[in-house]
Amino acid sequence: MGLIEKVKSGIVLDGAMSDELENQGVNTNNHLWTATALINQLDKVYQAHMDYFNAGAELVITNTYQANVQAFEKAGYSQEEAEKFIRDAVKIAKKARDDFEKKTGQHNYVAGTVGAYGAYLADGNEYRGDYDLSKEEYLEFHLPRLRLVLEEKPDLIALETQPKLSEPVAVLDWLKENAPRVLVYVSFTLKNVQQISDGTSIAEAITKINQYDQVFAMGINCISPDLVKDALIEFGKYTEKPLVVYPNLGASYDPKIKQWREFDKKFDFNTLTKTWYECGARLIGGCCTTGPEEIKQIRKTLDQLR
Numbered sequence: 001m002g003l004i005e006k007v008k009s010g011i012v013l014d015g016a017m018s019d020e021l022e023n024q025g026v027n028t029n030n031h032l033w034t035a036t037a038l039i040n041q042l043d044k045v046y047q048a049h050m051d052y053f054n055a056g057a058e059l060v061i062t063n064t065y066q067a068n069v070q071a072f073e074k075a076g077y078s079q080e081e082a083e084k085f086i087r088d089a090v091k092i093a094k095k096a097r098d099d100f101e102k103k104t105g106q107h108n109y110v111a112g113t114v115g116a117y118g119a120y121l122a123d124g125n126e127y128r129g130d131y132d133l134s135k136e137e138y139l140e141f142h143l144p145r146l147r148l149v150l151e152e153k154p155d156l157i158a159l160e161t162q163p164k165l166s167e168p169v170a171v172l173d174w175l176k177e178n179a180p181r182v183l184v185y186v187s188f189t190l191k192n193v194q195q196i197s198d199g200t201s202i203a204e205a206i207t208k209i210n211q212y213d214q215v216f217a218m219g220i221n222c223i224s225p226d227l228v229k230d231a232l233i234e235f236g237k238y239t240e241k242p243l244v245v246y247p248n249l250g251a252s253y254d255p256k257i258k259q260w261r262e263f264d265k266k267f268d269f270n271t272l273t274k275t276w277y278e279c280g281a282r283l284i285g286g287c288c289t290t291g292p293e294e295i296k297q298i299r300k301t302l303d304q305l306r
Contacts, residue, residue, distance in 0.1 A: 003109055003155060003183065004216060007242050009306040010277060012299045013285025014057040015292065020048035031122045032075055035067035038085040042092050049096035055292035056299025058108045061158055063089045065115035069144040086145055090152035112154035114171065116162050117141055127189050129163030129198030138170035156183040161222050163189050163197035165205045172212045185217040185244050193230040206238040219244035222287040225267045232279035242282035249289040269297035277305050
């Protein structure tokens, strides 16, 4: 069964990379965030992927969200070193996938992630979209990483945590011309259940993204679970494609200290998964502050539903 067929009945995504790395002792409190582990702690990235596969994830996301050439060069590394780090991120995810298949016989998938320009700014801008680049400027930023990720042949590309419409459109236009057979999903952050983070209506965003044939799914990530149901209903008005959702646990991000503020509310991902599935979600996982326990709950419920 291929990925598209698998998605029709539902597929389990992974959870946060940052929390898994921090639990292994990686210090992510810097501008590179999780990408810092690609420098000399690749074994811990591998373990994070494997922990999610063992928890029931069927699709893991590469540790390239904040791993871009510009960020590594800004941190003092050469272009050659930066390119190696990015390639290694895809290679190690595929190795974890392949090792898990050898062990269990289950074939899983790897998404090569491309985070927003706002993530590179490292000030929480992926939740606001307070920047305005031209199409050429977006491509100048994204292509050095995107080309490397594509060359390592992940199963799909994830344009995730996108606060704006213009940014993924610029990348999708390039992919349409240069890599039209690569599957892509697009996932936005939200201002509310009617608008993505920069204020663009969900109606406008999804109507536009829906026009790209290689986009097989679209949705939301790193938002509070409280927003998910109503947002999925809004998304469903403008597309018949499968929806993707992987929320955080309801916390808010403090860019000054580069940490998630403490929060008390608890969410039952067994119940939430059933609700989201009924609203059209077919790629379901967790984002920042979630971990293997949430993925186990999602997998248990999704197995029952499908």
